[in-house]
Amino acid sequence: EPEVTQTPSHQVTQMGQEVILRCVPISNHLYFYWYRQILGQKVEFLVSFYNNEISEKSEIFDDQFSVERPDGSNFTLKIRSTKLEDSAMYFCATGTGFDEQFFGPGTRLTVL
Amino acid sequence: AQSVTQLGSHVSVSEGALVLLRCNYSSSVPPYLFWYVQYPNQGLQLLLKYTSAATLVKGINGFEAEFKKSETSFHLTKPSAHMSDAAEYFCAVRGSNDYKLSFGAGTTVTVRA
Numbered sequence: 519e520p521e522v523t524q525t526p527s528h529q530v531t532q533m534g535q536e537v538i539l540r541c542v543p544i545s546n547h548l549y550f551y552w553y554r555q556i557l558g559q560k561v562e563f564l565v566s567f568y569n570n571e572i573s574e575k576s577e578i579f580d581d582q583f584s585v586e587r588p589d590g591s592n593f594t595l596k597i598r599s600t601k602l603e604d605s606a607m608y609f610c611a612t613g614t615g616f617d618e619q620f621f622g623p624g625t626r627l628t629v630l
Numbered sequence: 631a632q633s634v635t636q637l638g639s640h641v642s643v644s645e646g647a648l649v650l651l652r653c654n655y656s657s658s659v660p661p662y663l664f665w666y667v668q669y670p671n672q673g674l675q676l677l678l679k680y681t682s683a684a685t686l687v688k689g690i691n692g693f694e695a696e697f698k699k700s701e702t703s704f705h706l707t708k709p710s711a712h713m714s715d716a717a718e719y720f721c722a723v724r725g726s727n728d729y730k731l732s733f734g735a736g737t738t739v740t741v742r743a
Contacts, residue, residue, distance in 0.1 A: 522673075549729060551729070551730065551731075553731075553733075559735075560720075560733050560734065560735045560736060561674070561720060561722075561731075561733040561736075562733070563730040563731060563732065566729045566730055568729075573729065574728075574729060574730055576730075609673060609674065611674075611731075613729075617679075617681070618664065618676050618679055619731060620676070621666075621673045621674040621675070622673055623672060623673040624672075624673050
């Protein structure tokens with residue numbers, strides 16, 4: 519069964535450093551999302567991406583965040599200058615439209 | 631805007647007993663409703679979804695949920711709990727004109743032998 523994959527599974531970085539989280543979507547999916555889950559809190563929407571542009575973003579997704587599909591397959595989330603409060607599990611999800619979203623296993627980001 | 635509220639952050643049941651997880655939604659448009667399960671150190675797996683077809687929805691692993699518009703609820707049930715059902719369960723909603731999912735706070739299920 520096709521699945522969404524994410525790399526790395528765990529990323530440790532120093533505050534102020536840039537990180538890039540990667541996601542490989544299911545091959546025929548055209549809608550891509552990033553969510554995050556701070557430890558002990560609910561899963562929060564960050565951004566949705568379709569047709570090579572952001573279709574919606576939350577207030578969390580400020581100027582330090584960016585997304586792209588650099589090679590038409592991978593879908594990446596970049597955090598330019600990480601803060602302690604960016605420590606969370608980041609989930610990529612993909613879908614074909616208004617139907618269900620398929621989630622990857624997540625990347626645990628730890629900012630020291 | 632769409633939102634969901636899950637009543638009860640922790641539920642403990644005996645093996646073989648009924649599992650009931652409560653979810654109430656708020657939506658200004660016809661909602662799409664979902665239940666996801668998260669096992670320890672894993673991602674979110676879809677259990678079932680409501681997309682305006684049948685109000686009683688059957689999912690994987692013996693779970694089902696009933697959409698009740700009059701009560702704005704979408705409670706998840708399983709007649710007989712199994713040890714493998716121990717996990718965190720999330721209710722989520724999306725508006726019919728929306729793509730993003732809004733999640734509830736989650737309910738952790740513990741199954742006692």
